Amino acid sequence: MKDTVIEVLKGHFGDDKEINESSHMMDDLGGDEFDILDVIVQVESKLGISIPEEETFEVRTVSELLEVVGRHVQSD
Amino acid sequence: MFSQIKLVFFFIMLMGAGGGLWYVQHLKSENEILTLNNAKLEGAVAEQQALIEQQLRDIETQQSINKQLTENNVKLTADLELANEKFNKVNASGERRDIGNLAVSKPKSIEKIERKREQQRARCFEIAQGSPLTEEELNATKKSQINAECTNIANPNYIPY
Numbered sequence: 384m385k386d387t388v389i390e391v392l393k394g395h396f397g398d399d400k401e402i403n404e405s406s407h408m409m410d411d412l413g414g415d416e417f418d419i420l421d422v423i424v425q426v427e428s429k430l431g432i433s434i435p436e437e438e439t440f441e442v443r444t445v446s447e448l449l450e451v452v453g454r455h456v457q458s459d
Numbered sequence: 460m461f462s463q464i465k466l467v468f469f470f471i472m473l474m475g476a477g478g479g480l481w482y483v484q485h486l487k488s489e490n491e492i493l494t495l496n497n498a499k500l501e502g503a504v505a506e507q508q509a510l511i512e513q514q515l516r517d518i519e520t521q522q523s524i525n526k527q528l529t530e531n532n533v534k535l536t537a538d539l540e541l542a543n544e545k546f547n548k549v550n551a552s553g554e555r556r557d558i559g560n561l562a563v564s565k566p567k568s569i570e571k572i573e574r575k576r577e578q579q580r581a582r583c584f585e586i587a588q589g590s591p592l593t594e595e596e597l598n599a600t601k602k603s604q605i606n607a608e609c610t611n612i613a614n615p616n617y618i619p620y
Binding site for chain 1: 575602603
């Protein structure tokens with residue numbers, strides 16, 4: 384699951400970006416709110432899961448994304 | 460006979476003295492009027508000079524405001540171009556952002572983002588009209604802290620990623 388998320392992030396923000404769990408998708412990767420939303424949609428599609436929107440409103444870092452996605456990968 | 464001539468001379472001298480006295484009095488009166496008029500004119504000149512100085516200060520203020528508005532206009536135009544780019548952003552894989560598709564998949568999130576952007580746009584108008592920047596706006600150095608709608612005027616200390 385983590386590999387898929389990192390793969391989506393690299394595909395979206397670029398291979399040249401150093402992406403780790405503490406990376407902030409806006410401050411470190413240069414994205415905006417639409418980028419974060421786009422990444423979440425791509426992750427959902429790749430993993431075949433559906434995350435309620437309310438859970439993603441505050442997602443800004445990779446670790447927060449992994450946490451939210453992790454909850455649904457386990458439960459779905 | 461001689462005393463009559465003396466009397467005539469006396470009256471002539473008296474009339475001359477009287478005429479001279481009247482003339483001096485008249486000159487004094489004229490002089491007072493002229494002095495008063497002069498004082499009024501000097502007062503009017505001082506008022507005019509004060510008015511001219513005030514007008515010059517007003518012109519300087521207007522020029523300063525005009526310069527500020529022109530600078531803001533340039534910055535806002537740059538921000539507008541950036542805003543337009545946001546809707547056509549291409550990611551690292553070469554895929555163009557599809558806001559419409561995102562809005563279908565995540566309507567609440569898009570609404571939340573747009574509500575925030577709307578508030579930021581309103582703040583942009585306030586700043587453009589002269590509202591001073593807040594500490595938070597001045598201290599914003601990270602992308603997550605900035606006003607994304609008019610960064611150039613709202614967050615002078617932010618260096619774009």
